Amino acid sequence: MKKKSLWPKVYLAFVFIVLYAPIFYLTFYSFNSGGTMNDFEGFTLDWYKELFQDTRLLIIVLNTIIIALLSAAISTIIGVLGALAIVYMKKRAAKNALLSLNNVLIVSPDVIIGASFLILFTIIGIKLGFTSVLLSHVAFSIPIVVIMVLPKLQEMSLSLIDAARDLGASHWDVLSKVILPYISPGIFAGFFLALTYSLDDFAVTFFVTGNGFTTLSVEIYSLARRGISLNINALSTLLFLFTILLVIGYYFITKRNGRTAGAGGGNE
Amino acid sequence: MENRARKLYLIPYVLWIGLFVVTPILLVVYYSFFDLNGNFTVANYEKLFTPVYIKMILSSFWYAFLITAFCLLIAYPAAYFITKSKYKQLLLLLIILPSWINLLLKAYAFLGIFSTYGAANSFLEAVGIGTRQILFTDFSFVFVAVYIFIPFMLLPIFNALDKLNPTLIDASRDLGASAWITFQKVVFPLTIDGVKSGVQAVFIPALSLFMITRLIAGNRVITLGTAIEQHFLITQDWGMGSAIAVFLIITMVVIMVVTGTRKRGVQ
Amino acid sequence: MAEEAIIRFDQVTKQYDDDTIVLNNVSFEIERGKFYTLLGPSGCGKTTILRLIAGFTEASKGDIYFNGKRMNNVPANERQVNTVFQDYALFPHLNVYENVAFGLRIKKMKKAEIDRRVNEALRFVNLSGYESREITEMSGGQRQRVAIARAIVNEPEVILLDEPLSALDLKLRTEMQYELRDLQKRLGITFIFVTHDQEEALAMSDEIFVINEGRIQQSGTPTDIYDEPINRFVADFIGESNIVPGKMIRDFEVEFAGKRFECVDQGLNQNEPVEVVIRPEDLEITTWSEGKIQVKVASQLFRGVHYEMLCYDESKNEWLVHSTKKATVGDEIGLNFGPEAIHVMRLGETEEEFDKRLEAYQGAGYGK
Numbered sequence: 001m002k003k004k005s006l007w008p009k010v011y012l013a014f015v016f017i018v019l020y021a022p023i024f025y026l027t028f029y030s031f032n033s034g035g036t037m038n039d040f041e042g043f044t045l046d047w048y049k050e051l052f053q054d055t056r057l058l059i060i061v062l063n064t065i066i067i068a069l070l071s072a073a074i075s076t077i078i079g080v081l082g083a084l085a086i087v088y089m090k091k092r093a094a095k096n097a098l099l100s101l102n103n104v105l106i107v108s109p110d111v112i113i114g115a116s117f118l119i120l121f122t123i124i125g126i127k128l129g130f131t132s133v134l135l136s137h138v139a140f141s142i143p144i145v146v147i148m149v150l151p152k153l154q155e156m157s158l159s160l161i162d163a164a165r166d167l168g169a170s171h172w173d174v175l176s177k178v179i180l181p182y183i184s185p186g187i188f189a190g191f192f193l194a195l196t197y198s199l200d201d202f203a204v205t206f207f208v209t210g211n212g213f214t215t216l217s218v219e220i221y222s223l224a225r226r227g228i229s230l231n232i233n234a235l236s237t238l239l240f241l242f243t244i245l246l247v248i249g250y251y252f253i254t255k256r257n258g259r260t261a262g263a264g265g266g267n268e
Numbered sequence: 269m270e271n272r273a274r275k276l277y278l279i280p281y282v283l284w285i286g287l288f289v290v291t292p293i294l295l296v297v298y299y300s301f302f303d304l305n306g307n308f309t310v311a312n313y314e315k316l317f318t319p320v321y322i323k324m325i326l327s328s329f330w331y332a333f334l335i336t337a338f339c340l341l342i343a344y345p346a347a348y349f350i351t352k353s354k355y356k357q358l359l360l361l362l363i364i365l366p367s368w369i370n371l372l373l374k375a376y377a378f379l380g381i382f383s384t385y386g387a388a389n390s391f392l393e394a395v396g397i398g399t400r401q402i403l404f405t406d407f408s409f410v411f412v413a414v415y416i417f418i419p420f421m422l423l424p425i426f427n428a429l430d431k432l433n434p435t436l437i438d439a440s441r442d443l444g445a446s447a448w449i450t451f452q453k454v455v456f457p458l459t460i461d462g463v464k465s466g467v468q469a470v471f472i473p474a475l476s477l478f479m480i481t482r483l484i485a486g487n488r489v490i491t492l493g494t495a496i497e498q499h500f501l502i503t504q505d506w507g508m509g510s511a512i513a514v515f516l517i518i519t520m521v522v523i524m525v526v527t528g529t530r531k532r533g534v535q
Numbered sequence: 536m537a538e539e540a541i542i543r544f545d546q547v548t549k550q551y552d553d554d555t556i557v558l559n560n561v562s563f564e565i566e567r568g569k570f571y572t573l574l575g576p577s578g579c580g581k582t583t584i585l586r587l588i589a590g591f592t593e594a595s596k597g598d599i600y601f602n603g604k605r606m607n608n609v610p611a612n613e614r615q616v617n618t619v620f621q622d623y624a625l626f627p628h629l630n631v632y633e634n635v636a637f638g639l640r641i642k643k644m645k646k647a648e649i650d651r652r653v654n655e656a657l658r659f660v661n662l663s664g665y666e667s668r669e670i671t672e673m674s675g676g677q678r679q680r681v682a683i684a685r686a687i688v689n690e691p692e693v694i695l696l697d698e699p700l701s702a703l704d705l706k707l708r709t710e711m712q713y714e715l716r717d718l719q720k721r722l723g724i725t726f727i728f729v730t731h732d733q734e735e736a737l738a739m740s741d742e743i744f745v746i747n748e749g750r751i752q753q754s755g756t757p758t759d760i761y762d763e764p765i766n767r768f769v770a771d772f773i774g775e776s777n778i779v780p781g782k783m784i785r786d787f788e789v790e791f792a793g794k795r796f797e798c799v800d801q802g803l804n805q806n807e808p809v810e811v812v813i814r815p816e817d818l819e820i821t822t823w824s825e826g827k828i829q830v831k832v833a834s835q836l837f838r839g840v841h842y843e844m845l846c847y848d849e850s851k852n853e854w855l856v857h858s859t860k861k862a863t864v865g866d867e868i869g870l871n872f873g874p875e876a877i878h879v880m881r882l883g884e885t886e887e888e889f890d891k892r893l894e895a896y897q898g899a900g901y902g903k
Contacts (some may be wrong), residue, residue: 008349012359015346018415019366022377025387029380037380082281101285104293107468107524109476111493112513115500116292119299119510139288142281162591163624165611167638167689173612177637181628200370202479207500220372224483228380236373243368247361 023240030233037228047234054231057219063130064199064216071137072194078138079145079194080187084179086146087153102143113140114207121208128210136208137198144197145190152186153179192250293517300510312511325515328491331406332474335413336421339470340463342414343421350422351429360426367419375483378412379403382484404486412484413474420473421466428462429455464527472520492516540564540600541692541725542588547597549583549749557583559749560597565693570719570726572736575746576772581729584746585695588727590614602692612641616693617686621701623678625670631657631681632666638689656688659718676707683718693725700735712738733773737761745769753886765889766880770812777818779852781811781879789879792828792848800879802892810880815843815857817876826869830854832862846870 025037030048034041051057082102089095105113117139121132156179164178180187202217209218216239223232303309315321350359366374381387382402389399402408432455440450476493487494492512499509542565549558558580565571573581586592587599590611599606606614617638625634635656639649657663660680665673673681679699686694696715700708716739719726730736736743737757745752745760745768753765764770767778781791786801791811803809823829830846837843844856846868854870862868881889 008345008352011345012349012353015342015418016362019363019418022374022381022415023366023369025381026373026377036385037383038385078280078284081277082284085278085281088277098281098285101289104289107472107520109473109493109516109520111476111478111496112296112516113292115496115509115513116296117288118500119295119506120288120292123295135288139284142284142288157622157624159620159622159624160626162589162611163618163620163626163685164637165591166589166614166616166618167685168612168641169637170612170641173641177641178626182626184628196368200368202370202372206479207497217370217372220370220376221479221483224372224376224379228383232373232376236370236376239373240369244365247365247368251361 023236026233027237027240030230030237032230032233035230037230037233047230048238051231051234051238057231057235060214060216060219063213067130067134067137067215068195068198071134071141071198072191075138075141075194076145076187076191079142079190080149080180080183082142083146083149083153083183084175086150102146104143105140106143106147110201110203111207114204117204118207128208129213132208132210133205133213133215136204137201140201140204141194141197144193145187148190148193149183149186152183156182188253189250192246196246296510296513296517298510299506300514302507304505304507309507312507315508316511316515324490324495325492327489328475331410331413331489331491332471334410335417335474336467336471338410338414339417339421340466343418343466344425344463346418347422347426347429350426356430363419363422363426367416371416372479374416375412375480378408378415378484382408403484404488406485406489409480409485409489412480413477416480417470417474420469424465424469425459425462428459432458468524468527471523475519476516492519539566541567541602543600543603544584544587545598545600547587547594547599549580549587549592550595557749558587558594561749561751562597563744563751563754565725565727567692567725568723569741570716570728570739572728572730572740572743573746574730574733574736574743574772575752576731579746580749581731581744581746582697585618585697585727585729588614588693589616589618589695615691616695617689617691618695618697619679619682619686619699621698623682623699623702625678625681625685627670629670630666631662631668631670631673634670634681635685635688637685652688653684656684659687659721660684675703676711679703679711683715687718687722691724693727696726696728698729698731700730701732708735715739737773745772747772751886753889763878764812764880765884765886767810770878770880775815775855775857777813777815777852777854778880779811779813781809783807783809783879787874789877792852793850794828796827796877797874798877798879799874800877802895803879803881808882810882812878812880813872813876815855816841817872818854818856818858819871820844820856820858820860820862821869821871823867823869826871828854828870829867830870831867832864835862835864 029037029040031043031045032040033044033046082098086095086098086102089098113136117132117136118128121128121135126132126135160178160182161174164174169177200217201215202221205215206218206221209215214222216235220232220235223229300312301308301310303311316325346363350356350363353359383389384399384401384403386402388402393399436454436458437450440454441447445453475491476496477491478493478497481487481489481491481494490498492515496509496512496516499505499512544561544563547558547561548556550556561580561584573584575581583592587594590606590609590613594607601609601615626637629637632653635653636649639652644652653666654663657666660683662677662680662684665677665681670678670681679702682699683694699715700711703711712735715726715728728736728739740757742754743757743760744754747768753760753769755763760769761773764773764776770776770778779791781789783800783803783806784790784795785805786803787798789796789798789800789809789811828848830848833845833847835842835844838857841857841859842861844858844862846854846856848854856870881892884892
């Protein structure tokens with residue numbers, strides 16, 4: 001058995017190198033004074049400076065963040081309500097129907113979501129731009145929040161609710177003092193995923209955005225179609241760092257939550 | 269009283285389902301029956317069965333198949349080795365991390381790597397094959413797509429493998445099966461649900477890719493996704509675009525039914 | 536009587552949507568300050584009674600009174616009862632102190648008062664010093680006590696306990712039986728305890744309700760129920776029993792296993808078919824010739840305190856015997872018993888009829 005153990009390591013190392021090489025490649029050339037992604041001529045921070053002087057791009061970054069935060073917040077609220085509605089639904093058939101409908105947007109390809117939303121917004125007369133992008137992001141984030149919150153709700157023993165009622169809690173007390181704190185790790189995970197989905201989304205936004213409004217992904221696409229510009233490298237390096245920070249933050253927060261709430265109900 | 273509270277929870281959620289899940293699908297179906305001039309027609313569907321479109325559909329399926337197959341070939345062993353590793357949580361995180369980096373940036377990186385004087389060609393030069401045109405070929409398209417989709421294939425397989433009760437493997441070995449037979453008869457059948465979810469998570473998006481086809485494949489590859497985007501945003505023929513979208517939705521449903529997951533054995 | 540009862544069920548029926556009847560026309564009264572046990576197999580309806588009292592579920596028919604007031608439509612959070620749940624239902628996101636304080640905080644009690652009462656409740660269950668522990672850091676027995684403290688801190692008139700000991704191991708369970716009994720005495724409030732464990736019920740209760748198939752089969756003190764089971768179900772469920780078919784010849788004489796015996800039962804018809812119950816510990820081993828009935832020992836197990844023998848008589852009746860004396864498998868032995876050991880059960884007699892019959896001849900010198 002001992003002799004075999006080299007192969008898996010080599011294989012995994014190879015996979016990881018391939019997965020990370022492009023990212024480091026981008027980062028590496030973001031410091032290239034040469035202006036291309038081929039010959040590294042010398043170290044420079046010019047691309048970063050240029051990036052921070054580009055007000056148009058900074059506004060786009062701001063737009064992207066606003067859309068992400070708003071859509072994550074709204075979809076978390078609606079998603080949590082939806083999950084509560086599904087879990088406490090009495091009729092099995094209705095419950096299953098809601099669950100299937102919930103998953104439609106998760107499995108649908110982005111192109112179809114984008115195209116159908118484009119038709120929808122045109123028909124109901126919503127101008128393509130901030131509103132349409134925000135609505136779309138809220139729409140495709142809701143099912144993700146539901147999926148993250150449902151398991152927490154399902155694992156929660158019903159006797160906890162009985163216990164709270166027994167101790168004098170009103171319906172609102174039960175929700176705010178027992179259910180929401182209990183499922184908070186799920187809510188948090190849902191919010192975080194909604195945030196990343198919104199930040200990452202290209203295809204849906206590409207369909208439903210108008211002339212005046214654009215997000216980072218769409219902007220990178222139009223820049224990339226024009227060819228290589230090391231501005232984008234600098235930008236992606238920053239985004240990469242940002243993603244890593246988010247992931248680390250998420251990791252620690254879920255770990256902290258997991259200690260108190262993740263360990264399940266009173267039964268051992 | 270309790271019931272009223274439940275109905276209140278339901279309102280925003282059901283509104284969302286009605287407006288953003290059911291309506292868009294109905295609208296796509298509805299639009300697929302209209303031509304450019306707003307006349308009711310089935311011509312869009314007839315066009316789907318002309319040689320041009322059939323060729324496009326078949327090639328889209330072929331590429332999606334290739335992408336899925338390569339993803340599976342690479343991801344299964346990787347997932348298997350990760351579950352066997354001491355640092356499996358860390359390794360899993362490392363696999364997922366790139367999937368959280370903006371898709372566009374990853375595609376963009378390959379524009380540099382695959383360019384005429386990029387890293388890939390320098391490597392080919394060094395091993396004596398010489399410079400090739402890599403960018404804007406079907407190879408680059410499949411490579412980048414596989415690169416992007418690997419985490420989506422790996423994750424469900426990892427989960428299935430991780431849930432596999434290790435004593436089942438001991439039992440199989442105890443009953444005289446070799447490592448390979450054990451894999452064939454026990455491990456693989458019990459993780460088939462993970463493979464199916466992985467295939468779902470890769471095949472359907474691969475059919476509908478459109479950004480990579482433009483950036484990496486330079487319009488050499490037309491997928492169903494590219495065709496939809498083309499009709500909606502460039503030629504403005506929403507009817508034809510919707511017809512293709514309906515076709516894609518049907519395909520998706522068929523794939524989901526065929527690879528429908530049944531829970532068994534995995535505890 | 537009616538003023539004394541803290542809880543009264545009047546012809547209560549509980550039926551689910553799919554027509555399953557879990558509780559069938561049940562009436563009873565619960566008096567202040569006693570320890571009650573609802574005893575029965577799983578699915579008999581005992582937990583439903585508890586949930587009806589707590590207000591987690593609504594009766595389909597009938598009335599439930601608290602202190603003489605009808606409480607059917609009062610929601611759970613407004614009832615003067617508190618529950619100790621089977622899985623304890625402690626809030627995992629709150630520590631021990633906050634779990635116990637939960638009900639008081641809901642009532643918007645002053646901080647100092649909450650502090651005083653939580654500390655007192657924790658002292659009551661011997662958990663002083665554990666205030667800031669997380670629930671996950673507590674053992675099963677400790678969780679059990681937190682759950683009790685959380686209930687008693689609200690000073691309810693009635694505490695409901697839903698099989699609270701079932702998750703504990705045997706040793707801890709016995710310990711907690713003493714503790715619970717002691718706690719109830721100290722608090723002086725009504726405990727309603729649900730269990731399927733007859734030993735637990737016999738050991739702890741002032742009063743036991745034996746429940747089966749949605750009906751109360753028999754109610755009474757532990758000794759009443761043990762010594763005078765009303766029917767086959769109760770006799771079988773409470774302790775171990777030998778139940779053989781017989782015939783009431785006349786008052787004080789019953790026939791079974793092919794012989795006639797003196798007994799203490801009366802008020803039945805002559806030659807009425809009956810069932811005869813004799814507890815295994817009331818049977819005494821003796822020699823073949825000296826026994827009242829003659830049996831053959833089929834198997835024997837050593838149970839620690841006694842030997843348990845399975846024997847058969849000539850009419851193929853099964854006799855379970857608990858004896859400190861040892862027998863040999865295959866031996867033919869005699870069994871001896873006094874007239875008081877025999878308990879005669881009328882077929883299909885309800886509790887009211889049984890009580891009536893007892894009353895009717897109470898004056899005739901019945902009693903033991």
